[in-house]
Structures are given as structure tokens and as C-alpha cells.
Amino acid sequence: AIQLTQSPSSLSASIGDRVTITCRAGQGISSALAWYQQKPGKPPKLLIYDVSSLESGVPSRFSGSGSGTDFTLTISSLQPEDFATYYCQQFNSYPYSFGQGTKLEIK
Amino acid sequence: QVQLVESGGGVVQPGRSLRLSCAASGSTFSTYAVHWVRQAPGKGLEWVAVTSHEGSTSFYADSVKGRITISRDNSKNTLYLQMNSLRPDDTAVYYCTRVPPRRLGGMDVWGQGTTVTVSS
Numbered sequence: 001a002i003q004l005t006q007s008p009s010s011l012s013a014s015i016g017d018r019v020t021i022t023c024r025a026g027q028g029i030s031s032a033l034a035w036y037q038q039k040p041g042k043p044p045k046l047l048i049y050d051v052s053s054l055e056s057g058v059p060s061r062f063s064g065s066g067s068g069t070d071f072t073l074t075i076s077s078l079q080p081e082d083f084a085t086y087y088c089q090q091f092n093s094y095p096y097s098f099g100q101g102t103k104l105e106i107k
Numbered sequence: 108q109v110q111l112v113e114s115g116g117g118v119v120q121p122g123r124s125l126r127l128s129c130a131a132s133g134s135t136f137s138t139y140a141v142h143w144v145r146q147a148p149g150k151g152l153e154w155v156a157v158t159s160h161e162g163s164t165s166f167y168a169d170s171v172k173g174r175i176t177i178s179r180d181n182s183k184n185t186l187y188l189q190m191n192s193l194r195p196d197d198t199a200v201y202y203c204t205r206v207p208p209r210r211l212g213g214m215d216v217w218g219q220g221t222t223v224t225v226s227s
Contacts (some may be wrong), residue, residue: 002167015180034213036152041201043220044152049213087152091212094166096142096154 002090006099012107016029017078021102023071023088035064035073037086038101047086048073052077077079109133110218111186111203116221119173119193127221129186137161137181138208143188146220150202160208171197172226187213193225 002028013019015090023033031051046055048064051071061076075082083106088099138189143155155176158165165177174187186203200220207215212221 003180010216031213036214038152042219043204044214046213046215049210049215055213055215089152089154089212089214091206094157096157096167098144098152098154101151 001096002029002093002097003092004090004097004099006086006088007104008102010103010105012105012106013078015078019075019078019104019105021086021088022071023066023073023099024088025069025071028068029092031067032090033057033066033071034089034091035062035070036087036089037082037084038087044087054106075076080106109135109205110219111205113201113203113218113221116201116223117225118226119199119227121194122226123193123222124179124189124191125193127188127201127203127223129188129218130171131184131186131205133184134169134191135208136179136184139205140201141186141192141205142214143177143186144214146202147196147199148157150199153199155192174193190223197223199223199226202226 005024007022035048038044052064063074085101085103110132113129142157156167158177162179174192178187202220204214204217
């Protein structure tokens with residue numbers, strides 16, 4: 001199984017900040033990576049697929065990059081609604097796997 | 108607009124069985140793969156299982172292999188998860204989700220989840 005390690009596990013930031021979350025895969029996963037946002041009591045919401053493709057309806061302040069084993073999710077200017085937990089997920093091979101999550105909190 | 112609605116969760120004793128269902132709206136259910144993903148209380152997301160669009164191929168997480176079976180009935184637009192020999196660490200919210208047709212990954216539609224509690 002491919003392990004995904006996110007860093008940091010938690011992050012405090014202010015409105016308007018630029019934030020980057022990293023996801024490292026235990027082996028190469030090509031471009032088979034997605035990012036999700038989850039708020040308490042809600043299902044996850046797809047933000048990015050195929051490393052850098054923005055899901056329809058997701059604000060352009062979200063972007064993804066990377067290849068091979070190292071990937072990043074960037075939020076260019078934090079908005080109040082962005083405070084949530086973020087997960088990366090690989091779909092290169094089964095069993096699929098998620099990172100452990102990064103909780104983004106207000107400073 | 109595709110919607111997924113899970114049902115069948117509840118409180119069950121260790122070692123017992125439970126079957127979850129996920130009803131999909133729309134006429135395109137047979138065109139996409141569907142997955143189950145779970146989340147234990149206060150924990151992260153864990154991928155559980157997938158079945159292909161026609162139901163002929165399935166894969167499972169190591170943690171559930173041999174105890175859980177995913178299936179689908181395309182004539183009823185319904186996905187199932189048969190869970191046997193349940194353990195306390197199966198306690199979680201179970202979500203059904205899909206990958207859109209013609210895409211390899213990225214789960215774009217999620218149900219609201221159904222809660223399974225395994226406890227004596």
C-alpha cells in the first residue's frame with residue numbers, strides 16, 4: 001500500500017495569508033493525486049484532481065502542483081471559509097490511500 | 108446532478124453483520140465506479156472499497172479484506188457494502204462516493220454518510 005504523509009499536521013494562519021500544504025508519497029504515483037477539503041460534520045469536497053486540475057466551482061485561489069512523490073496544495077489568499085481540514089489522496093494503485101490530514105486554523 | 112444517499116447504519120455488536128446501501132439519483136449510475144470511504148470518530152479518511160461501473164471488478168483495503176463485500180445493482184441505482192465479523196475499529200461514518208465517468212480519479216460526489224457503531 002502506498003503511504004501518503006502530509007505536512008504540517010496542523011497550521012495556524014491569518015486571512016489573506018498564502019498557505020502551502022505538502023503531501024509526500026512512499027513511492028511514485030505519477031499524476032494520480034487529488035486534494036479534498038473537509039469541514040466538521042460534512043463529507044469531503046473535491047478541490048483538485050490529477051495533481052493540478054481545478055474541480056469545477058472551486059475558487060482559483062486553490063492550486064496544486066508536483067509530480068512523482070512530492071505534491072503541494074497552495075491557497076493563495078486565505079478566506080474565512082477556507083479554515084478546514086485538507087487531505088491528499090492517491091489513485092495510482094489499489095488500495096487507494098489518503099494522507100492523515102492537515103488542519104488549517106485561524107491565527 | 109448526481110446525488111448519493113447512504114442508509115443502513117446503526118449500532119451492532121462485535122462479530123455481527125450489517126449491510127449498508129447507497130442510492131444514486133440520475134440515469135448514469137452504470138457509467139461510473141463507486142467507492143466506500145470511512146472516517147472513525149475524530150480521525151482521518153480511510154478508503155474502504157471500490158467496484159467498477161459494471162460491478163465485475165472490486166478492490167478492498169487490507170483492513171477489511173475477507174470481511175467486507177462491495178456490490179452494486181445498476182437496475183436499482185444502488186451500491187451495497189456487506190460487512191461481516193464487525194469489530195469495534197469498524198466504528199465510523201461510511202461515505203459512498205464516485206469518480207466521474209472518463210476520469211481516473213478525484214471523487215466529486217459524496218453522500219452525507221451513515222454511521223456504524225460496533226459496540227457490545
